[in-house]
Amino acid sequence: MRFHETDLKGSYLIELDEINDERGFFARSFCTHEFLIQGITFNPVQANLSLNKRKHTLRGIHYQDPPHEEAKLVRCIRGSIFDVIIDLREDSPTSGQWVGVELTDKNRKSIYIPKGFAHGFLTLEPDSEVSYLMSDHHVPGKGLGIRWNDPFYNIQWPAEPAVISDKDRNWPLVS
Numbered sequence: 001m002r003f004h005e006t007d008l009k010g011s012y013l014i015e016l017d018e019i020n021d022e023r024g025f026f027a028r029s030f031c032t033h034e035f036l037i038q039g040i041t042f043n044p045v046q047a048n049l050s051l052n053k054r055k056h057t058l059r060g061i062h063y064q065d066p067p068h069e070e071a072k073l074v075r076c077i078r079g080s081i082f083d084v085i086i087d088l089r090e091d092s093p094t095s096g097q098w099v100g101v102e103l104t105d106k107n108r109k110s111i112y113i114p115k116g117f118a119h120g121f122l123t124l125e126p127d128s129e130v131s132y133l134m135s136d137h138h139v140p141g142k143g144l145g146i147r148w149n150d151p152f153y154n155i156q157w158p159a160e161p162a163v164i165s166d167k168d169r170n171w172p173l174v175s
């Protein structure tokens with residue numbers, strides 16, 4: 001695994017070290033030890049999957065306040081997504097800033113999102129599937145959200161959402 005810290009300290013874009021042979025390749029997609037070497041303690045307890053049937057489906061932008069914050073490792077295992085993280089850590093020099101990365105089933109990149117961040121994505125093709133490793137068990141009713149087009153964050157999405165849940169469409173704007 002090759003870790004590349006993003007401009008938002010503590011978040012990493014991760015590339016696979018593919019071991020190729022005539023059959024194809026083998027690669028380690030996650031390892032607590034390799035994370036520890038990067039200084040990251042990440043011991044996932046839950047894995048999630050979302051299927052997004054239509055192109056330009058937007059999910060998010062979600063976060064949870066303490067004590068229900070979640071760290072997550074996100075990967076697109078089919079299709080492609082524009083994945084966005086926002087630094088919500090009040091003591092961070094990049095608080096309020098966002099980063100967007102393309103995760104696809106071809107680049108096989110993943111993004112590690114530490115606690116204190118919001119996360120959302122826009123699919124770039126139909127039938128895109130997203131796989132998550134989560135640091136904590138889901139606690140219903142504790143999800144909070146940021147509206148995808150809130151001018152406060154001014155996220156530059158590649159397209160408008162064609163599909164978005166009513167919940168995600170109506171998150172409050174930062175006043």
Ligand SMILES: Cc1cn([C@H]2C[C@H](O)[C@@H](COP(=O)(O)OP(=O)(O)O[C@H]3O[C@H](C)C(=O)[C@H](O)[C@H]3O)O2)c(=O)[nH]c1=O
Pocket residue numbers: 048050059060062119120121132138143165
């Ligand atoms: C997140 C979650 C949801 N659910 C149930 C709750 C609903 O009945 C159903 C769909 O939930 P929701 O509409 O919140 O799913 P997403 O919009 O994909 O939420 C995710 O989208 C953004 C991009 C994320 O980063 C989070 O992982 C997560 O918030 O699954 C569960 O049972 N367990 C879970 O961990």
